[in-house]
Amino acid sequence: MTHPIQFINGQWLEGQGSAFNSVNPANNTEIWQGNAASEQQVEQAIKAARNAFTPWSSQSVESRIALTEKFAQLLTDNKETLATTIAQETGKPLWETRTEVGAMVGKIAISVKAYHERTGTVENPMPGAKAFIRHKPHGVVAVFGPYNFPGHLPNGHIVPALIAGNTIVFKPSELTPLTAEVTLKLWQEAGLPEGVLNMVQGEVSTGKALANHPQIDGLFFTGSSTTGKLLHEQFGGLPGKILALEMGGNxxxxxxxxxxxxxxxxxxxxxxxxxxxxxxxxxxxxxxxxxxxxxxxxxxxxxxxxxxxxxxxxxxxxxxxxxxxxxxxxxxxxxxxxxxxxxxxxxxxxxxxxxxxxxxxxxxxxxxxxxxxxxxxxxxxxxxxxxxxxxxxxxxxxxxxxxxxxxxxxxxxxxxxxxxxxxxxxxxxxxNKPITGASSAAPFGGIGDSGNHRASAYYAADYCAYPVASVEANAVSLPENLSPGLTIK
Structure with a gap:
């Protein structure tokens, strides 16, 4: 029996597409079942995110951070439940999935620090004015999550994107839909406003409908190089859309x-x-x-x-x-x-x-x-x-x-x-350390077929906002010396 698995504009809805399921790979038992989002539901999710963007991005960064900190506390309170869910869906042992949830909690403070250090406000004096560097969110971004770290890796895109003021449509891996559902319910419990974070569950057709939609302003992807390169080709000739690819390696x-x-x-x-x-x-x-x-x-x-x-x-x-x-x-x-x-x-x-x-x-x-x-x-x-x-x-x-x-x-x-x-x-x-180890206070990404120079982790703040340079003065003023050939009559 299906159940509401799509999270659109703050509401849990049943999917209108084909049925799919999640299986515990260790014993081949079904642990989750639902219906994929249709193209119309993807459209609804993007519209909800678009409508939520202005009020969300207009909030102070402090209020946005406060909501992510509530989410971190809920992750801590529900650590064992989420770790067990990840273990059942991926087959990974509990000792490892517990560390994954711990990394999700730690991502909040790291993302806050990265936001201020890499995309905060910088003021520089100049004659008769002030020069500012500020950052603005892109708008509506799609996040595509992988199956190997179904909690931690999407979280690494979602948290910095929300702090920066973006709104999101999240497409989890079709192999780990239950982990995504449990995680989104914690975001909802944290008090995230309607439409700020939406989720469309489904298989390839759902992903294509989201990636192809003209109203997304960017896409943050973690997954295979094969899929990532297809997305890169798809976004060719679209310089107005930010594309962050985190892919594999040999x-x-x-x-x-x-x-x-x-x-x-x-x-x-x-x-x-x-x-x-x-x-x-x-x-x-x-x-x-x-x-x-x-x-x-x-x-x-x-x-x-x-x-x-x-x-x-x-x-x-x-x-x-x-x-x-x-x-x-x-x-x-x-x-x-x-x-x-x-x-x-x-x-x-x-x-x-x-x-x-x-x-x-x-x-x-x-x-x-x-x-x-x-x-x-x-x-x-x-x-x-x-x-x-x-x-x-x-x-x-x-x-x-x-x-x-x-x-x-x-x-x-x-x-x-x-x-x-x-x-x-x-x-x-x-x-002299395993190459699977990486610092949370460092960028995470590669070159060549491993990425497109949009390193994630500590540098995720960079692709979640764009810089705006401003020269500002409190009033217009006439310079003491006019440029040659210029006369004010």
């Missing part, structure tokens, strides 16, 4: 002359396999030196990978990773592994689909040294190993990708890191 991690083998293996596992490899920053390509030290690291990595605990989100003894988002995603990884092996890759740890009807897989490792493989992001726990003898050649191969999201070096010598940093092409570059 991320390199290089190991060089490091003594602490256990720490190295730990950081590789954290970089490659956390969240069942479903983070855009996960290491996809691992470069290990040829020779005895590299052999030792690789042998320990293989055994440690085989020992990774894979299990249900609510197991009393929490697993390191849970299910992938769907059986389709799991089978896609098995297929990708098979294709690479046919190209000449050697299986060091086989990625296996654990149970039919579920998204459970065991992590896999392939040696792809010396073979030509496609530049693809395999979004799951499948790591490709390259053995190398020349550091510069390893860096060059690390850069041999259309992507440019994250990269890392595990090495004892700081000079090696400085050399690596100067040559690697990525928006996130770490030294």
């Amino acid at each position: 991320n390199p991690l290089i190991i060089k002359d490091v003594k602490n083998t256990d720490a190295v293996v730990h950081d590789i596992l954290q970089s490659a396999f956390i969240s069942a490899g479903q983070r855009c920053t996960c290491a996809r390509r691992l470069f290990i030196q040829s020779g005895e030290q590299g052999d030792t690291i690789l042998a320990k990595l293989i055994e440690s990978t085989k020992a990774i605990s894979v299990g249900y989100y609510d197991d009393e003894q929490q697993p390191f990773i849970g299910s992938m988002i769907s059986e389709k995603a799991a089978l896609g990884l098995v297929s990708a592994q098979d294709k690479l092996i046919k190209l000449g890759a050697k299986s060091l740890v086989e990625l296996t689909h654990k149970k039919a009807g579920t998204g459970f897989v065991t992590p896999g490792i392939l040696d792809v040294t010396g073979i030509d493989i496609p530049d693809e992001e395999h979004f799951g726990p499948l790591l490709k190993v390259y053995r190398y003898t020349d550091f510069d050649a390893a860096i060059d191969e690390g850069n041999n990708t259309a992507f440019g999201l994250s990269a890392g070096l595990l090495a004892d010598n700081e000079a090696d890191y400085q050399h690596f940093f100067s040559r690697i092409r990525a928006g996130i570059v770490n030294w």
Whole structure:
């Protein structure tokens, strides 16, 4: 039975489109069902956002911030409920989804600080006047959310957009609609005015109706590079619309002359396999030196990978990773592994689909040294190993990708890191830390097929408002010296 899942102008409405559902990928049980938004309902949502824009943007930034702080408190009060919802829909273990809700809470204070530091008001004196830099919201923006962090990543667009004074139409992933519904009900409870934040649930047709609508002033997207590039093409020739793309990566991690083998293996596992490899920053390509030290690291990595605990989100003894988002995603990884092996890759740890009807897989490792493989992001726990003898050649191969999201070096010598940093092409570059780790007080984004130079996280404030330069005086005044050839009669 369907239920009201569309949130338009402060009202929960049943969708008028086709039915779709959400399935717990760990046990293949349906946990949510509803009907998609129709084109007419997308139109209604955009109209509601447009009507709400002037009163919302006219409020003081302090009042807008106060509402986001109420939302943060409600997130804190409902942390376990939301964490459980995310775990059921994504298959991720509870220890990880609890950290996701914690990140959502932390995003409020970070966004407030970023707003004031990056898009606040700046006043500069000048002769006979004052020069100001202020910022204005774009208007009605669409936010497209992903499935891998269905709470945190949309939140990273929505919070700064609201603080800046925009109104929003949110299209969550069709794979995680329940998480979005629970989150929107908390925003409603926080007292957000009608029409300020709307949500249209649905599949591809709903997304197309929203992205194609002429009345949106911008679109903030987190998801695959394939979809992101289609949006980029669609927005070509529309310079009046802001487009922020946060996409995937084929991320390199290089190991060089490091003594602490256990720490190295730990950081590789954290970089490659956390969240069942479903983070855009996960290491996809691992470069290990040829020779005895590299052999030792690789042998320990293989055994440690085989020992990774894979299990249900609510197991009393929490697993390191849970299910992938769907059986389709799991089978896609098995297929990708098979294709690479046919190209000449050697299986060091086989990625296996654990149970039919579920998204459970065991992590896999392939040696792809010396073979030509496609530049693809395999979004799951499948790591490709390259053995190398020349550091510069390893860096060059690390850069041999259309992507440019994250990269890392595990090495004892700081000079090696400085050399690596100067040559690697990525928006996130770490030294002796997992490449899935990022500071909340820093920008988050990449170059190439990983984004369009609209870094999110701390820099999200930049694309949520546009700068306005003003020269202002309290009264008009006649200058003491007129320009040559000018006479006032």
